[in-house]
Amino acid sequence: MLTPATPSLVPDTRTRILDLAEDFLLERGFNAFSYQHLAKELGVKPAAIHYHFPSKDDLGTALVARQLRRLRKWRDLPRVADLPPQQQLEALLAVYENHLGHDRRVCLFGSLAADFRTLPAPMQAELRTFNRELTEWLAQVLAVGRATGTLRFVGSPAAKAAQVLTTLAGALQVARVHDETPFQVIVGQLRLELFAS
């Protein structure tokens, strides 16, 4: 085999394409990079990318599908799934703080929402599923957290989950436009309101 099943230090080209495309997507937006940009940076020809992902639509869809698989894997990880609710929420906040530390990358949702209507239908569908599953997960976390007295909020868990996730996605966008400060301020406000004192 040219591509070993055992993970090596140098990932195969397909993975390197996905990784770089994700970089471009989260840093510049889906309509702001081309196969030429990818090819040049990877040291291959644009046609090599067309070999792995015949069209940019295929590439974009693969990108969102991979992120959805990551979400499901992360959510079901024992070190996440077995945590008490307030620590599950902290783990979620850590993911967004990690984006912030990674050159103020926005999250996948925040990078695709504005261009949503220009995206291929399968990509739109995957993104909807991604957002829905993440919201449902957080709603469950919030419901248990309030029931056990470690988290505090008014209204339904579903509404609060939608609000919190929307705020987090937006906070990364604000961080990009200004600097890290507003993100820290907004997340500080979320902690202040959610964590029962």
Add this chain to the structure above:
Amino acid sequence: MLTPATPSLVPDTRTRILDLAEDFLLERGFNAFSYQHLAKELGVKPAAIHYHFPSKDDLGTALVARQLRRLRKWRDLPRVADLPPQQQLEALLAVYENHLGHDRRVCLFGSLAADFRTLPAPMQAELRTFNRELTEWLAQVLAVGRATGTLRFVGSPAAKAAQVLTTLAGALQVARVHDETPFQVIVGQLRLELFAS
């Protein structure tokens, strides 16, 4: 004059370009429309648009600058400035609900944040000013509202203002990806938390 100073039913070409570019920007994103798209829809040649806005950077900057002028005008309008805080907040929510009703358009900030790093520097600067002034205005509204007992929140008015505006921008993006429901849910949650019962 070819272009009367008195506002007519048919705006001049420059204004028609700005209006249509704003449509495209809020519906598809800055990197997803071209001078050809604008020209075709307006029934002019692309060079006519270059005449009014030599480069797309100029057009984009004019777009954000106009929105900043609108914000200042709206904020200082007697029918807004003279309102009690809770009604000023309602007026702000009405602006976002109006975006929702207008084919689920995202707001200017939400449409530019993802592509921010691909934008010309003057456009970035205008967007920063726009977001800063809006946040400062809302912080003041919240401060007065809490002092007079009509609005309720913990933490600083500045932090709460940043959080609320970020949530509103994000809520329009979520509405685009799904439908109007999550927007209504998120704004309902905001009202529930902010308006003193």
Add this chain to the structure above:
DNA sequence: CCACTTACTTACTAGTTAGTAAGTAAGTGG
């Protein structure tokens, strides 16, 4: 060892992009 697959490169097409230069018709100001 030979047919086949994988992972590319080379070479190309047709369409789109922003942007420019030159021309022009219509109106304006002195």
Add this chain to the structure above:
DNA sequence: CCACTTACTTACTAACTAGTAAGTAAGTGG
């Protein structure tokens, strides 16, 4: 009435876009 300005159109360029077709070197399975 004439020089000038405004608001365009026509005609063009150079670069870039996604995408395709054909070729090829290296490895794989029978």
